[in-house]
Amino acid sequence: MEPRVWREMGLNDEEYDRIVEIMGRKPNFVEVGIFSVMWSEHCCYKNSKPILRLFPTEGPAVLQGPGENAGIMDIGDGQAVVFKIESHNHPSAIEPYQGAATGVGGIIRDVFTMGARPIACLDSLRFGELDNERTKHLVRGVVAGIAGYGNAIGIPTVAGETYFHSSYQGNPLVNAMCVGLINHDEIAKGIASGEGNPVMVVGAKTGRDGIHGATFASVELSEESEEKRSATQVGDPFMEKLLLEACLELIKTGTVVGIQDMGAAGFTSSACEMASRGDSGMELELSLVPRREEGMTPYEIMLSESQERMLVVPKAGYEDQVKEIFTKWGLEAVVVGRVTADGMMRLKENGEVVAEISAKALTDKAPVYHKEDREPLYYQEKKNTDLSHIKQKEDSNAVLKKLIASPNIASKEWIYRQYDHQVGANTVVLPGSDAAVVRVRGTKKGIAMTTDCNSRYVYLDPYKGGALAVAEAARNLVCSGAKPLGVTDCLNFGNPEKPEIFWQFKQACLGVADACRALGTPVTGGNVSLYNETTGEAVLPTPTIGMVGVVEDLAYRTTQEFKGVGDEIIVVGGLAGSLAGSEYLAVCHAMEAGNISAVDLTYEKKVQEFTLEQIKAGKVRSAHDCAEGGLAVAVAESCVGSGLGAKLELNCDERVDALLFGEAPTRIILSVPAGKGAEIVDAAKLQGVHAWQVGYVFGNSLDVFVNGTQEITLAVDELKTAWKATLPNHLD
Amino acid sequence: MLSARVFVTLKKSILDPQGSTIQRALKSMGYPEVDEVRQGKLFELKLGDMEREKAVQLVEEMCTKLLVNPVIEQYTFELLED
Amino acid sequence: MLSARVFVTLKKSILDPQGSTIQRALKSMGYPEVDEVRQGKLFELKLGDMEREKAVQLVEEMCTKLLVNPVIEQYTFELLED
Amino acid sequence: MKFGVVVFPGSNCDADCYHAVKDLGHAVEYIWHKDTDLKGSDCIIIPGGFSYGDYLRSGAIARFSPVMDKVIEFANQGGYVIGICNGFQILLECGLLPGAMLRNNHLKFRCADSLLKIENADTPFSNLLEKGQVIQVPVAHGEGNYYIDSEGLKTLEETGRIVFRYSTSDGEITQDANPNGSVHNIAGIVNEAGNVLGMMPHPERCVDELLGGTDGKLIFQSIVARFERG
Numbered sequence A: 001m002e003p004r005v006w007r008e009m010g011l012n013d014e015e016y017d018r019i020v021e022i023m024g025r026k027p028n029f030v031e032v033g034i035f036s037v038m039w040s041e042h043c044c045y046k047n048s049k050p051i052l053r054l055f056p057t058e059g060p061a062v063l064q065g066p067g068e069n070a071g072i073m074d075i076g077d078g079q080a081v082v083f084k085i086e087s088h089n090h091p092s093a094i095e096p097y098q099g100a101a102t103g104v105g106g107i108i109r110d111v112f113t114m115g116a117r118p119i120a121c122l123d124s125l126r127f128g129e130l131d132n133e134r135t136k137h138l139v140r141g142v143v144a145g146i147a148g149y150g151n152a153i154g155i156p157t158v159a160g161e162t163y164f165h166s167s168y169q170g171n172p173l174v175n176a177m178c179v180g181l182i183n184h185d186e187i188a189k190g191i192a193s194g195e196g197n198p199v200m201v202v203g204a205k206t207g208r209d210g211i212h213g214a215t216f217a218s219v220e221l222s223e224e225s226e227e228k229r230s231a232t233q234v235g236d237p238f239m240e241k242l243l244l245e246a247c248l249e250l251i252k253t254g255t256v257v258g259i260q261d262m263g264a265a266g267f268t269s270s271a272c273e274m275a276s277r278g279d280s281g282m283e284l285e286l287s288l289v290p291r292r293e294e295g296m297t298p299y300e301i302m303l304s305e306s307q308e309r310m311l312v313v314p315k316a317g318y319e320d321q322v323k324e325i326f327t328k329w330g331l332e333a334v335v336v337g338r339v340t341a342d343g344m345m346r347l348k349e350n351g352e353v354v355a356e357i358s359a360k361a362l363t364d365k366a367p368v369y370h371k372e373d374r375e376p377l378y379y380q381e382k383k384n385t386d387l388s389h390i391k392q393k394e395d396s397n398a399v400l401k402k403l404i405a406s407p408n409i410a411s412k413e414w415i416y417r418q419y420d421h422q423v424g425a426n427t428v429v430l431p432g433s434d435a436a437v438v439r440v441r442g443t444k445k446g447i448a449m450t451t452d453c454n455s456r457y458v459y460l461d462p463y464k465g466g467a468l469a470v471a472e473a474a475r476n477l478v479c480s481g482a483k484p485l486g487v488t489d490c491l492n493f494g495n496p497e498k499p500e501i502f503w504q505f506k507q508a509c510l511g512v513a514d515a516c517r518a519l520g521t522p523v524t525g526g527n528v529s530l531y532n533e534t535t536g537e538a539v540l541p542t543p544t545i546g547m548v549g550v551v552e553d554l555a556y557r558t559t560q561e562f563k564g565v566g567d568e569i570i571v572v573g574g575l576a577g578s579l580a581g582s583e584y585l586a587v588c589h590a591m592e593a594g595n596i597s598a599v600d601l602t603y604e605k606k607v608q609e610f611t612l613e614q615i616k617a618g619k620v621r622s623a624h625d626c627a628e629g630g631l632a633v634a635v636a637e638s639c640v641g642s643g644l645g646a647k648l649e650l651n652c653d654e655r656v657d658a659l660l661f662g663e664a665p666t667r668i669i670l671s672v673p674a675g676k677g678a679e680i681v682d683a684a685k686l687q688g689v690h691a692w693q694v695g696y697v698f699g700n701s702l703d704v705f706v707n708g709t710q711e712i713t714l715a716v717d718e719l720k721t722a723w724k725a726t727l728p729n730h731l732d
Numbered sequence B, C: 001m002l003s004a005r006v007f008v009t010l011k012k013s014i015l016d017p018q019g020s021t022i023q024r025a026l027k028s029m030g031y032p033e034v035d036e037v038r039q040g041k042l043f044e045l046k047l048g049d050m051e052r053e054k055a056v057q058l059v060e061e062m063c064t065k066l067l068v069n070p071v072i073e074q075y076t077f078e079l080l081e082d
Numbered sequence D: 001m002k003f004g005v006v007v008f009p010g011s012n013c014d015a016d017c018y019h020a021v022k023d024l025g026h027a028v029e030y031i032w033h034k035d036t037d038l039k040g041s042d043c044i045i046i047p048g049g050f051s052y053g054d055y056l057r058s059g060a061i062a063r064f065s066p067v068m069d070k071v072i073e074f075a076n077q078g079g080y081v082i083g084i085c086n087g088f089q090i091l092l093e094c095g096l097l098p099g100a101m102l103r104n105n106h107l108k109f110r111c112a113d114s115l116l117k118i119e120n121a122d123t124p125f126s127n128l129l130e131k132g133q134v135i136q137v138p139v140a141h142g143e144g145n146y147y148i149d150s151e152g153l154k155t156l157e158e159t160g161r162i163v164f165r166y167s168t169s170d171g172e173i174t175q176d177a178n179p180n181g182s183v184h185n186i187a188g189i190v191n192e193a194g195n196v197l198g199m200m201p202h203p204e205r206c207v208d209e210l211l212g213g214t215d216g217k218l219i220f221q222s223i224v225a226r227f228e229r230g
């Protein structure tokens, strides 16, 4: 076999030699294909594994950590929450609608594979500059694709985030997260065991979709990926809805040994992973696999990424029961092989062996690379940029209007209004607040969820930025009245073969790990997406943090908008922000630089615990995390949500723009009933938490005084119009 | 007056869930004769008065630029006098 | 092997938001020549071997029963040998 | 009184409807689309969702499910039938209600609260409401742009068969209040006999303060009230 064969499949020569060594012979074409997908970053994390080990993955509530299709955490009453996030960046860059749609379909399968009923989806999106035509095309397509799949299958898309930055121009990020509910005694796993048990393919027929999609997803996006367009898969939400119902019905019967969806690398990865987890082998007869197209080769069948398919291993003798359930839902279920005891993946076509590889070799013997990391040149330079000479903007009114209308801060209603965020009739806090909350039927509980990452911070300081993303996610949950529970992460970075990129990756993960440890939110799973580059330019390092939490009693769920005139406004945590890495600096001074503030994790935890305590005590009417745009924007967001104005008096010797628009971690804006402010501030002091009573909800305009002089006066209607108009103006 | 009819269909290798669902429906309604259904789009464009060459080139352009998604779709078109 | 191509379009009396959106888009892209765009559906049905008469009648039936909603849509079709 | 919720492949508001009436304390059962027995239901709910993926046209394929013959029979005998969202589309496709659904005029799926003006409070589905009253019920659809020819529209208007219209909070019928371009802002209509209702908004999504409203209850309770009065 010529070297170009394995090279084209994405294997390097050392990896090929390693295969020969493991097998004790030269692999044939099919076998090389199988190794190439199993040993791609996407499937075996060969570049990221050593770093991922940094994450804390244990905790009293963790029922399932990394390694399965999704993580599981206990929420009491014999119930648990199942959640996972996944990227579909490159497919979305090439075909935004189908790329995003199949991304949603894939992550939903990961959750119901575990036996859980999906209760919500989230989407974390990043695109290039909004005024660019290509960006508009991508936004329209991606949003329509997420809506098209999520709405049709009937799972509400309740939250997410959307950022615009030139670095994502050619390589948008589309991260989809799914959250499900399960009873402890109904957890299913992706395990194949029990010699002689049947292996069944269920769901859609196999076609030539997305062959090599997995390796494709791990190769830098370039001109020729235009050619790999055959890799485009089309989603069928209707088929997946049937598959979802059929699988949950099947798992409830208790006759399932193992079940796993066919995601990236299709049949190959699900079969090998299931066998490997069960310390078993499999013998498969490929001619039995139902196909959509004629003349498919074993290679194509093994590597096809046709959607809406699952691999099921039931107890021997229950094949007909499986068929019965799937037939009821109008789906196929076909026995294609058996579990064996010899640990070999043995693939046959019409009785003749076409591939024979040890399952463990494909999973556990995959190469692991300890990549070199090097601090990039820009780091110190950006960090040491002196911002003190930045000229203050005279007109704070103008600045606030500009910021509130800037694409990163402007209302995302244009997006989430296209998502059915209420189907299921359990969405208690809809998109538009810090975190969404979904009711757990039959209990007083709710599940709060959010995705967060300010990738500008991560770029300027990967370690601090990684920690900040975790802290913000937790803060968003706390603001909605939830106790943060656990994390699923989607690590979107550039080409790890570049030491500077790998440094970003490593530092960011260290930050994420330390924050997760400090805040008691273990990582239960995630996804790594590397090679997010176009023609050599990497995206901003983007470790998206998906986090879930529990609202013990929905009676004290909280949202970000002000509730009533006269309520007193309190800033908890810290008052002034910094210009470093702020949206203000980027939007008003066209600069992305500075030494961003680090999050003091011990203090962060204190502030969050204090806030949650006050919320639980029923003392808080609104709570809002102070993020992009700083104090003024956060208060403005609480105004536009309710139409109520506010009067603020800030006394501080910070420069005015830093005070109003500067950014810093660990800041929360509360509103509390009239007369209760002082009480809260005192309570905070007792716990070593700083708090300032800065004003009250009043009238229909936002008026802010700094050290006695009025800096801002804007009608809430005017703010609201500016805030809402940006996306429609660009996208309609 | 020239007008064009553009026929856009999914490439052969691309899955057509809509078409196959319709095929299954027809089957269950008693039309087993139908082995396969593929659904596509049809665009009718009024072009006003112009030479056919111009029209052909124009339609080609509009197809590649807007009407057709080359990643998953293919197209043909015809010109009509009316 | 017979196959049929069914063309389904909205009745003239019914306005077609998709079509007019495309028309506006084409205009803004520099194709003012296009006065009107109507979007319709195209179905390709594989019918296997049968006489044309049978096929014609079959397709008529499938159109009126399922493929077309007479309240808003009209249709034409053609048969192809292949 | 007993409700029956029909479940088609691709239905996804079936459970929401089931719980909505159950939480109101009424008997309710699911009815699989292949069943040909309505299980003694006094009111049939055709729920929202994407039956058969909404492929071809919303509701076009579902109408051929075996259960629909029974539903039509039941309706023709005066039984109460309420079709919500995709259920409305199915009732249109099977001819129990006149007209058809077009794609939303803005071509996008729209999930948002909508305000509905009660145009006819003398139906089995609205008798606990007041004519002219405005209620808040969420919509979530991509094809809710109701169309009917001018003749049919005239009849609907003249015979009071328009039950709900999209309106402003003070009952004005404006374009801005219309989420989908529906003719005359029509959100819900009944058949000639008045026992079959189709509506695009989702009453089952607002039957609990937790979900942000309870106006939807009034519609289900109206059915019960009328049923019990006989």
Ligand SMILES: Nc1ncnc2c1ncn2[C@@H]1O[C@H](COP(=O)(O)OP(=O)(O)O)[C@@H](O)[C@H]1O
Residues within 6 Å of the ligand: A122, A123, A124, A125, A157, A158, A159, A160, A161, A162, A408, A409, A412, A415, A416, A430, A431, A432, A433, A434, A435, A436, A451, A452, A476, A625, A627, A628
């Ligand atoms: N792509 C999206 N899908 C769904 N909801 C979104 C999306 N983008 C933003 N949102 C919602 O808009 C609101 C504001 O988003 P964001 O500014 O990220 O909030 P925060 O800064 O509090 O994290 C949140 O409720 C978020 O869930």
Ligand SMILES: [Mg+2]
Residues within 6 Å of the ligand: A161, A451, A452, A453, A627
């Ligand atoms: Mg955020």
